[in-house]
Amino acid sequence: MDRADGWGHEEGRQVHLKLLSRVEENPADLVCTISLAGVERTDASFPRESVIELARRFRGHRGFCLTDIENPDLLENWDAAATKIEQPICVWNGGNGTFIGPKSTEGTSELLNYILSNPFVTTSGVVSKFKLVVQNASNKLNRLWKDGYILRRECVSPSGGTEYQYFRIK
């Protein structure tokens, strides 16, 4: 952006292409943190075209989050755009993460907060923490991953098999 205001579809697409280029140049980076420092305000079309469509495109494979929000009023339009596209985006304020866009369900919000507070979680860890049966924990984590709130990677479990680590987008 060459101004403090982000306006409209065309400007959003220009930023989108630059971000896409960065993403493709860094294939090993699963998380892209976008700083909004210096951005005073945007309409709803700009965030939709620039960041949120990109996040939706890569949902489940890469994550995009926002930091350095200097003007909290700015987020209203980002929230509207994220809700319209049904793509949650994590916003970090120091160590605290909140989501704009579609709200997580009542049944998963506590789990989501737990994931935001830890570098990663596993199904067995969630079973233990929340006293859930394995299938229930697995379903909730899978749902959060598919809906775009978190990411996951495949790892070797302590037992030697494979398991998923679910992690926050930060």
Add this chain to the structure above:
Amino acid sequence: MRSSEINITFPSGWIDGQKFDQYINMSAWLHNEPVSKITFNFGNGCKVMVDAAVRILSLANQLISCGKNIYLVFADGQSGTMGYLDRVGFFDLLDPSIKTNPDRPSVSSATLHKDTNQNLVEIARINPKARDNSLPSRLSERLTNARSGSNDGQLSNATYTVFAELIDNIYQHAATSVDGYAALQVYRNGNSAKVVVCDSGAGILETLRPAITSERIQKLNDIDLIIHILNDGLSRFGPSRGCGLKTSASHAIKYNADLEIRLPKSLLKLVPSRQVYEKNTAHYSDNLSLIWGTHICFSFLLN
């Protein structure tokens, strides 16, 4: 077919968008083929408001682009409403072949004094080939200052969004050779500010209807379809788009703004009701004289 000439006279008093429509509707449709010459007479004491000014500008430029002869006659000359139109930049954007009586000012007052009046944003051209990146900010700052008199972040964000989305819609959808326009005027005595954004395209419903895939939405009449667009959003580009008008409306309604949408042959006036624009508080007129495009006017109360 014999050609015909039409005279339209605006009488003494304030002429807003609705009054403008009332007077042009008394004549034959100005775009009709036999009509070859149209004279707009601005009578003694006639005072054009900014929404009417932009509508007259659009219509006159549309008609001249169709090859008709257009004349504007100002009974009070430069000391009357002609002077106001000069100040808001009307003549800077009026097609040069449109004749006026008296002659147009040789030096534009709008150009001389641009951006110096805190109650005004002069009529700005909206054309994708000449994008003015400062326009939404200028409109927003004037309105925010007029309404709050101070640095109100939420209001600034809301007003910026209203204008940014409406103008970007024109860049995206209007597809017309005649420019769109935007302007703002604060009326202190009326405790209100009018903001106008318009284009001379096909009209929002004519653009959207062919692209609607939902049978339920296809069956909506014009009023219901506009209400749906304002409250839920709709785009010819699919479900992920279409938040521009909805976003504008959702911000404007927080500040209880009235909304007037002039479509090619109809007019819909909406007032806020329970934080949405509703059908049962709407006023609709159809069979109006054709004006290309979509003309949107928000009226904000200042206090």
